[in-house]
Amino acid sequence: MSSATPRRDFLKQSAWLSLAAFGLSARAAESAPAGKVSRLRTSLNAYSFYVELNLGLKEPNNPKGMNLHQLLNFAAEAGFDAIDLTGYFFASYPKAPTDAEIFAIKHEAFRLGLEISGSGVKNEVTTADKALRAEGKQRIKDWVDVCVKLGAPVLRVFADTNIPPQKWQAVSGGAARDVVEGWIADDFRECAEYAAARGIFIGVQNHGDFLTTGAEHVSLLKRVNHPNCRAIVDTGKYLTEDPYVDIALAAPYAVNWQVKETPFGKPNKPLTDMRKIVKIAREAGYNGYLPIESLPMGRKNYDTPGELKRMLKELKAAIAE
Structure with missing residues (x-):
């Protein structure tokens, strides 16, 4: 079997099923009719508050800023089950935080009744610069170790360039797509092997x-063809006429999600249909977290807390059906 087979087949064979974060036992997963048994939980992606968190890092005493402890309190008060702690908002980033910093956040989350659904880093894998790719690969490994200490089951990484405004075609030096995909696959396979251990x-x-x-x-x-390298399904970044088709295609490979305000990635577009997202996740046999992320997208006076609460209410209602 290819180790990149859809999630339902993968889950049947993975010893990691015993972790509560992904719900079902192997026996339950095998006996449950497709789409009938699914344990879904809500999470808040820290990047929703990137403006406030970045300000808090630069100006700790600015009342408009926010730190990770304040973020945890918001998530708990709003009613999220978990938090996705994007690595960029630790003061040490891109270096790993100290154990003391990690455990302070971990203990605060526990005190508030929040699970930690994942973390994430920036990395470069599409560039022709081998040294830059190696740097990103090492950062991934370093933050895998952070995830172990946080108790976060997933580290989010990128297969897209993070050198704006350039695109992968430019940073790769005009390399063919198949060649670039090979670079990415080789790096992620190595990282997945490290993470699996x-x-x-x-x-x-x-x-x-x-x-x-x-x-x-x-x-x-x-x-990549490794069981520990799966999809983060970003519902707002499939650039097609009907993103729900793409979401459904990737969902069987999902280990986590990012549920956005709109599937079209731009303001003033139709809002995400939470019932449709939940239906797709369940039909794919997904068990785990559905983290929410909402961004200003250039809108002045954007009410991030209010929008997140609206999205959370709709997502919870869809899960409850």
Whole structure:
């Protein structure tokens, strides 16, 4: 069997099923009718507050800023089950935080009744610069170790360039797509092997550059061909006419998600249909977290807390049906 087979087949064979974060026992997963048994939980992606968190890092005494402890309190008060602690908002980033910093956040989350659903880093895998790719690969490994200490099961990584405004075609030096996919697959396979030895998953997020469709997402995962390298399904970054088709295509490979305000990645577009997202996740046999992320997208006076609470209410209602 290819180790990039859809999630339902993968879950039947994975010893990691015993972790509560992914719900079902192997026996339950095998006996449950498709789409009938699914344990879904809500999570808040820290990046929703990137403006406030970045300000808090630069100006700790600015009342408009926010730190990770304040973020945890918001998530708990709003009623989220978990928090996705994006690595960028630790003061030490891109270096790993100290154990004292990690455990302070971990203990605060526990005190508030919040699970930690994942973390994430920035990395470069589409560039022709081998040294830059190696740097990103090492950062992934370093933050896998952070995830172990946090108790976060998934580290989110990118298959898209993070050197704006350039695209993968430019940073790769004009290399063919198949060649670049090979670079990415080799790096992620190595990282997945490292993560597997520590009980962590590498989650590859689509972000609208190298990965713009569900088919491209799945193609990369199949080329990585490692059970600990799965999909982070970003519902707002499949750049197609009907993103729900792409979401459904990638969902069987998901280890985590990013549920966005709109599937079209731009303001003033139709809002995400939470019932449809939950239906797709369940039909794919997904058990685990559905983290929410909402961004200002250039809108003045954007009410991030209010929008997150609206999205959470709709997602909870869809899960409860």
